[in-house]
Amino acid sequence: MSGVPVSAYLALALILFCIGLYGALTKKNTIIVLISIELMLNAVNINLITFSKLGMAPAITGQIFAIFVIAVAAAEVAVGIAILLSLYRNRKTVNIDDMNQLKN
Amino acid sequence: MENAWLIPLFPLLSFLALLLFGKRLKEASAYVGILLTLASLVFSVIVLVGRLTGATYKLEADWLQIGDLQLTVGFEVNQLNALMLVIVSLVSFLVHTYSKGYMHGDQRFPVFYAYLGLFTFAMLGLVLSPNLLQTYIFWELVGVGSFLLIGFYFNKESAKAAAKKAFIMTRIGDVGLFIGMILLFWQTGSFEYDEIFASVHAGEVSGTMITLTAILIFIGAVGKSGQFPLHTWLPDAMEGPTPVSALIHAATMVAAGVYLVATMFPLFAASETAMSTVAIVGAVTAIFAATIGLTQTDIKRVLAYSTVSQLGYMMLALGAAGYAAGVFHLMTHAFFKALLFLAAGSVIHAVHTQDIEKMGGLWKKLSFTAPLFLIGTLAISGVPLFSGFFSKDEILIAAWANGNYILFWLAVIAAFFTAFYMFRLFFMVFSGKARSEMKNVHESPVSMTGPMIVLGILAVVSGYVNTPWFGTFLGDWLVEGNEALGHGHIEGPAWIMIVATVVSLAGIYLAYLMYSKRSISRDWFTSRAPTLYSIVVNKYFIDEIYQTTIVYATKAISLFLRFIEMFLVNGLVQLVTGIVRGLGKTGAKLQNGQIQTYGTVAFLGLAVLLLIFALTGGYLNG
Amino acid sequence: MTVSGEFIAFLALALVAIIGGVLLLNLKKVVHMVVALVFTFLSIAGIYVLLSAEFLAVVQILVYSGAISIIMLFGIMLTKHNDEDEGDSKGGGWRKAFLFLGVLAFGAVFYIGIYNLDFGSAPAALHENNPEQIGIELYSKYVIPFELMSVLLLVAFVGAIVLSRNDEKEEADKE
């Protein structure tokens, strides 16, 4: 029925995931890092939904899972931004290079 | 004869007892040593008597199991070692007795006796050994006994050096014996003498191998018997107390090399090359050491070089197929050389110096020692009717009969030198005017003169067991029942005896002219050939040659290896530590607290793993 | 393969999504980046529609394009931003290069795994009454995770408030 093969969706998800990964690991701005992570989550969601429709055993479960992912992502962003703001209040920066308390 | 194994155990007992209780016994230690060696002597005599009438006796027990190989230890009594047992235990007993007087007052008196016990044990064990391995074991132990006694005055740097030198030089020889022994073992499958000889006799060993092993074993003998070129330790060994020189470095241990060659005689006899090697080394040593003996001024060193020279004679005899002659000379030499050393010790004891230039006119003061010394000197010079005359004559005949005319004449010349330097020594010490500084000269106590008298008698009479005039009893007995050993007595032309007599008398007369009557100036020779003289007086610079070649080479190799160690090995260390440190630093750098770095590293690891996974198809296959 | 309308739609949406992602990486200003990403999120929602997940597409628009992007923008506004300053830390260049290679390798490996993947199974009828299907599933099979999720969200929001509240008392104590 569909003219679009599974691999096309998966490839798209892969590309987005790679972009998100690269962004998350290179960007200096903490907010962009957070957003990149969101992008990766979205890529994963695409995969989930693709398999839910075109997978080996198609079922609605994939979409349910995607909903959970979105919910968790929302929670994560909320907490993430909150932490960010609180950090910013203390250190006046959002540059991730300055956030190295793990070391000290 | 079944109890012959007890013989070496008495001195061992003495060694152990003195080691444990020596401190308490003090000088009473001497009695322990003397009594126990006396026991050895008694047993040895019993064994000898038993052997004279009985047959060879051998007893063995398992010692070491290597897989299927079975090595044994045991003891054997045959003609040769029955004779040696008596010689060794007799000389040892006499030296034990003598030392009681000589070492009186020494702080380490018990230790001295303990060492003597150890040495005697080892020497007797060596003599009793029925196989090469056991021989080698005692061979080394004898070396240790000698080492300990040479270094007895451990505070003296020279004694320390001499002990070290003796041990190492003989060990070089020992390694030859070691290699020869093992090669022979793999060739014949046994360390047992009789099995080796049987195998050699049956032609199971190739000719080259016989020659090779024989020469290697001979190297061992060269080291122990102070033959050229490994002789340099023996004169230095005179740093030890004089009784030790008499026991070890004259009568017994140095003769062990000769004994070894005699024991292995069937092997040597199977190889022409090996025999002539032995003969040539012996003859060269005889003349070589004799020339050095002409120039020395230390009483003990003169005797030491004469020992080297006489040992050369014995080697020559064995190399010239004169088995009985060699062993005969070994016996007579043991007596008269021990006598000479003990007498020399008595002189040293009296005048507290070893320099013969400082002695003179002692004939009257040492009324016991001097005649005894004279007997020894006459015997070694080969003056007729003394023991040395007969044995030396046998050797010359053997050399002549074997066709080695060059070696024969070398031996004759050496005999002349021997007579000359021995009487030079005698005249310088005993004749002439007494030196002013020699005032408190006194004769030695009975414990010292007693053994000397016994040896003096033996030095005179021991030759008569094997003479062309009254029958060659000893020689016949020695080779009895063993064809491989050749003839007990070799008939030679009568003029040889005359030549030998003339030569020795000429030597004595020349010495008399130069050193007693002084009608010929002492410098007559020195002034005419100063270069030659300086070469000889410096012992042909052998020590210096060794010093500049071998010792420096060793040092050079060591330094070179240290260089390798410093740069190559430590370089490796640096490399390893460098890598580890580098890894550590990189690791530390990664731990910069930034979550992104951690993430990157983790992710890169994942990527690499995935790559490997994808490229190898999922399984790391060897 | 015939070029169906669905395929063209997919291509268009995918292109937008990827361009949005690339812009996220390359734009200079933070606000621009976020805006670029909004486009990506929107096109992902379109992809969801193509994949018979209408409900999720709506959720996607509401949550991501709406809520999350807005929160991000607020976050940006509340903080001070220098323009992206590349390569200021040493070793950063190397790291980026390595990372780039790593990402490429990662992508390549997975691409090898998926490029001709086809399960060939008949697609389920997910588009019919999609929200209803989700609802039935969610409230029957996954009711416990669902409730837990509500707790999680609650905790997250309370936490967010606590964290971001300007605690003047504490600051006063500090000073």
Added chain:
Amino acid sequence: MDSFYLSLLVFSPLLGIILLAFMPKGNEKGLKMLGVLATLPATVLALVAYFSYLGGTSLDSFSEQARWIQFGSFGAMDPNLFTVRYELGIDGFALLMIVLTSILATLAAIASFHIKKEWKGYFMLFLLLEIGMLGVFTAQNLILFFIFFEITLIPMFFLIGKWGYFDKEKAAYSFLIYNGLGSAILLIVIMVLFAKTGTTNIEALKILVNSPEQVLTPISDSLKMGLFIALLIAFGVKLPIFPLHSWMLRVHVEAPPSIVMLHSGILLKIGAFGLIRFGMGIFPEEFQELSVLIAVLGVVNLLYGAFLAFIQTDFKMVLAYSSISHMGIVLIGLGAYNEAGVQGAIFQVVSHGLISALLFFLVSVMYERLQTTHIANLGGLAKGMPLASGFLLAGAMASLGLPGMSGFVSEFMAFLGLFREMPVLAAVGTLGIIMTAVYLLRAVLAITYGKSDREYAGITDIRSFEWAPVLVLIGLIILIGVYPAVLSQPLETIVQGIGG
């Protein structure tokens, strides 16, 4: 079958550790006494095992095992597959090593009386080290072996690093790095074998590795060779083989002598033990192929150590290089790869353990009184300490292979073996015999003989507790030298049939 004898033996020092933990820190005398006492049970048990073996008890009756770890779910296929058991057991060689270890541990504990500080920690680590060493020799599978092997490393590291001399930290680190690398390589070998065969039991591996049809995944010949070489390197570091030896020099010089007694006496021997047990046991063909290389390495070790020992100025360095040299004899014996050679190697392992323990104990005695081991600073020691000097000389004599002492028997057999296979190489090696005499006499005579530059007044000779180690060690050295059957008897089955 299931006796706990060996477990009891191996873990008996644990009791001491626990008791020590309750002792007050400052109670010097009590701590020392307890430390020595804690090593005694193992010694007694080991000796009982030895004598009951001589009395006819089979060594198999000592072995024990218990299920331990199961990897994967291969149990259905074969319950033994990928199962690691807790297996202890001994053969003749291991029995000897256990006796040697426990005796030396007791003696080293006595020698530890010279330790000056923090006795509590010292003895606890010391006992832990003993557990590791005993475990290494009893472990019947590779994983257990590896664990015990590692257990020896850690206490050793602290013992060197804390109680050593001036450069102790560096020595401790170089010890750790080298041995760590060595054991990493060992671990790789173990893991590959485990993955390939599904077992780590040594006896099972001996069969499996050499019968390709029975193995899960076939092991190619080149892989086997690779594994063997890796094993050679791993144990070569421990032994140590030139040029992997430099860590061991540092340890010899910097560690406290009582620890060096154990280190030189036992820990170095683990390398030889491993090579014989695993190298020769699991990879006999590869061993034979490389035997020439091993023999050459042995000769190199022998000569290299000897020549370098000749120019050292510190007596401890002389002994360190002498250890390298003597380990060369072990390699020579192994390289000969025949009955005589291997037996010689094992003899040398035991004999050198005793001799070097003796020499280092005397170093400990000397250092305690004179605060130096530099040859140049000593001399004429025989005047001040005649007994110690006498024993030192005896130790040197034993070390240079004097017949009647253990060193000779091993040297003789190793060379006997090598002369059969490679006479020329062996002849070169005999140069080492001479050099050994040269360097040992040089060093020992320089210390004990000659004039003394220093005053030895007020220096006590060997006293009370110091007699025990000296006499026991000398006694054993002479016993083995005079009656080598005490060692060769347990070895009969091991040595039989090696080589052609």
